[in-house]
Amino acid sequence: LNTVWWSPGLHSPLWTTTNLSDLTGAPTLVGNISSSTTSWNGMQVMGTDEQGHLISIWWSPSSAGWHWTDLTQATDGQALASGSISSVVTPWNGISVVGRTATNELVTYWWTPNTNQWTFESITAEQQGESSLRIAGPTSFVINPQSRQQHIAGMDENGHLVHLYWTPQDDIWHVEDLTAFAIS
Numbered sequence: 001l002n003t004v005w006w007s008p009g010l011h012s013p014l015w016t017t018t019n020l021s022d023l024t025g026a027p028t029l030v031g032n033i034s035s036s037t038t039s040w041n042g043m044q045v046m047g048t049d050e051q052g053h054l055i056s057i058w059w060s061p062s063s064a065g066w067h068w069t070d071l072t073q074a075t076d077g078q079a080l081a082s083g084s085i086s087s088v089v090t091p092w093n094g095i096s097v098v099g100r101t102a103t104n105e106l107v108t109y110w111w112t113p114n115t116n117q118w119t120f121e122s123i124t125a126e127q128q129g130e131s132s133l134r135i136a137g138p139t140s141f142v143i144n145p146q147s148r149q150q151h152i153a154g155m156d157e158n159g160h161l162v163h164l165y166w167t168p169q170d171d172i173w174h175v176e177d178l179t180a181f182a183i184s
Contacts, residue, residue, distance in 0.1 A: 004017050044057070092112065094113070
């Protein structure tokens, strides 16, 4: 994993490249990667290794350099399908990653400053609505900063757009087939 970066603190107009895999000793990532920065200047690059383990390559102002963590191992979570992850930084300064397992179960790995630990949960196990609706490809994940609603979308095996959403008011994941709504 290579990063191309520039920092105003270096007082240089030049861009720099760093091989984060070599620097940290992290395993090779396959599929897509997802990266983010936090309001407290933390940086994360998420990806899956060849076994489907979610790998976080991260840096924070207090970390004394770049590091990597196998989040699947750290949380006793499940392996993810290659190319299925998406991540966001939440309005409450947490980090959330969604992806799907080999059986198309939608899952999340999340961290908050309050807990300061990573947690693994199944979104599919918590969803209300048509239980057979499952994303079978890449995911897209966004959070509304004002309402704190979370939205995940992706295509199912039949090419239908599946939308899952969560609101703090009812604390339930709802699922709907947006293609069926558009056609009817």
